[in-house]
Amino acid sequence: MHPRNFTVETPYLKLGLPFGPIFVRPRSLVLNATTSLNIDCDLSDDDLSPTTQRKICFCASQNPMETQEQGLRQAKSTLTVSFPYHTHQITEDYTISAEIIGIGESGKVMACYKKDSGEKFALKVLRDSQKARREVELHWLTCTHENVVSILDIYENTFDNVKCLLLVVEFLEGGDLLSQFENQGSIPYTEKKVGEIIRQIGNAVTYLHDMNIAHRDIKLENILCSSTGEDCVYKLGDYGFAKRPERNVLMESPCCTPFYAPPEVLGRERYDKSCDMWSLGVAMYIMLCGYPPFYSMKGVALSPGMRSRIANGYYAFPREEWDCVSLDTKEDIRCLLRTNPSDRMSIHELMATPLVTGEPSTGKAPTTAIAIPGAEREESQCEGGIFFNEDDEVPDTVAEVLPVPKSVRFLRDGVKAPRLHSIQEEVSRAMEIMRMGHDQVYVKNPNTSCNNLFARRRAVHLSIPRVQC
Numbered sequence: 001m002h003p004r005n006f007t008v009e010t011p012y013l014k015l016g017l018p019f020g021p022i023f024v025r026p027r028s029l030v031l032n033a034t035t036s037l038n039i040d041c042d043l044s045d046d047d048l049s050p051t052t053q054r055k056i057c058f059c060a061s062q063n064p065m066e067t068q069e070q071g072l073r074q075a076k077s078t079l080t081v082s083f084p085y086h087t088h089q090i091t092e093d094y095t096i097s098a099e100i101i102g103i104g105e106s107g108k109v110m111a112c113y114k115k116d117s118g119e120k121f122a123l124k125v126l127r128d129s130q131k132a133r134r135e136v137e138l139h140w141l142t143c144t145h146e147n148v149v150s151i152l153d154i155y156e157n158t159f160d161n162v163k164c165l166l167l168v169v170e171f172l173e174g175g176d177l178l179s180q181f182e183n184q185g186s187i188p189y190t191e192k193k194v195g196e197i198i199r200q201i202g203n204a205v206t207y208l209h210d211m212n213i214a215h216r217d218i219k220l221e222n223i224l225c226s227s228t229g230e231d232c233v234y235k236l237g238d239y240g241f242a243k244r245p246e247r248n249v250l251m252e253s254p255c256c257t258p259f260y261a262p263p264e265v266l267g268r269e270r271y272d273k274s275c276d277m278w279s280l281g282v283a284m285y286i287m288l289c290g291y292p293p294f295y296s297m298k299g300v301a302l303s304p305g306m307r308s309r310i311a312n313g314y315y316a317f318p319r320e321e322w323d324c325v326s327l328d329t330k331e332d333i334r335c336l337l338r339t340n341p342s343d344r345m346s347i348h349e350l351m352a353t354p355l356v357t358g359e360p361s362t363g364k365a366p367t368t369a370i371a372i373p374g375a376e377r378e379e380s381q382c383e384g385g386i387f388f389n390e391d392d393e394v395p396d397t398v399a400e401v402l403p404v405p406k407s408v409r410f411l412r413d414g415v416k417a418p419r420l421h422s423i424q425e426e427v428s429r430a431m432e433i434m435r436m437g438h439d440q441v442y443v444k445n446p447n448t449s450c451n452n453l454f455a456r457r458r459a460v461h462l463s464i465p466r467v468q469c
């Protein structure tokens with residue numbers, strides 16, 4: 001689409017982007033994501049002779065494009081940040097449109113158009129920070145993969161004395177997978193379709209994990225679709241929580257290998273990757289039945305009950321939706337939703353499953369999701385089924401277990417289901433808890449919180465009336 005057809009150049013202040021005066025400079029930079037990290041990851045341990053190791057270490061701390069173009073700057077901290085970026089104003093190259101493509105926690109994603117070709121792209125603006133730089137760096141390192149959203153250009157521009165990183169990425173017309181799923185009524189996808197989605201996203205995750213990068217925020221909103229048709233290509237985006245082992249431990253050692261890394265660092269790395277596998281399990285579950293495995297029944301953000309159910313792996317495969325799903329696929333989900341990170345299926349194991357490869361299934365019998373006394377009692381009602389009492393707390397005794405999980409009752413009783421988007425928010429917060437070393441704490445607004453437990457305590461102790469939600 002050409003910008004002449006529909007867009008008027010927007011006053012940037014309206015977008016909260018007070019672009020300054022434009023300085024025109026000759027430029028020709030096209031980002032080329034060949035990066036030193038590829039080099040250090042592609043080598044097997046055997047290849048790591050001391051000379052090679054030193055060479056890699058050197059490469060890892062140098063930006064090979066540093067001298068390529070005026071306006072391109074090497075990031076200041078070479079050990080932690082290594083991506084090329086422009087320092088001239090983005091408006092010299094792109095027309096920023098008022099069209100909002102999506103809204104995420106870190107702000108709006110806007111449409112922008114390349115001035116010389118009229119091509120549409122998506123623009124993400126991040127306030128410059130260590131976290132933002134990590135996001136851009138890890139995304140840039142992996143963005144040449146066909147199932148990762150490609151980065152076209154990166155700018156470092158200052159607006160009102162606030163330094164920002166501007167990320168121009170390919171625009172994916174099909175939008176995010178959660179919206180696509182909801183737009184068709186949250187009707188479960190077939191196993192074939194889920195297998196195809198997981199195959200593509202799994203390819204991206206394999207690529208990341210093999211580079212020792214954990215995405216840590218895999219969810220349907222962060223899977224972007226090239227189209228709404230059968231030929232859709234699925235791509236992983238939003239590296240806001242992505243992480244790889246601390247460079248100062250793994251890279252600053254004299255020979256540039258993990259020999260000096262303490263076990264907790266290596267352990268954490270494995271933990272982070274297994275967090276991705278758990279998320280893939282949740283995504284698969286949602287796509288196969290139309291509701292998530294874990295959520296609060298009271299429509300509140302992450303309740304104590306939901307938290308406990310996640311921690312204990314209490315979820316169900318209610319028959320109504322899951323009878324038509326193969327035993328193998330349910331078993332895959334069980335292996336992905338294992339509570340102990342080290343027991344969880346790895347990405348390589350997932351990629352070898354019949355669901356992903358499309359090969360005939362072995363038809364092996366499933367194991368139970370979690371062994372709790374009395375769970376067998378429910379088998380007739382819901383396979384692998386567990387939990388849920390009225391107060392959204394984890395049941396203390398088996399007697400409190402309901403035969404039909406409340407999690408799906410709203411579907412059967414014709415009650416309007418909560419939008420998956422709001423449920424996903426809760427799952428996202430659960431993810432925050434699962435991430436080790438997460439650097440954001442979510443604090444609810446006490447005046448508007450609908451959390452029942454909090455409301456009860458507030459009413460009892462402070463005589464403040466309950467919020468009507």
Ligand SMILES: Nc1ncnc2c1ncn2[C@@H]1O[C@H](COP(=O)(O)OP(=O)(O)OP(=O)(O)O)[C@@H](O)[C@H]1O
Nearest residue numbers: 102103104105106107109122170171172176221238
């Ligand atoms: N390249 C793109 N093409 C099309 N839509 C996009 C693109 N990038 C982002 N979006 C839309 O914008 C939404 C938010 O984008 P993104 O996840 O990158 O932002 P965020 O602020 O990091 O969000 P989050 O809340 O997940 O942290 C996406 O869910 C998607 O709907």
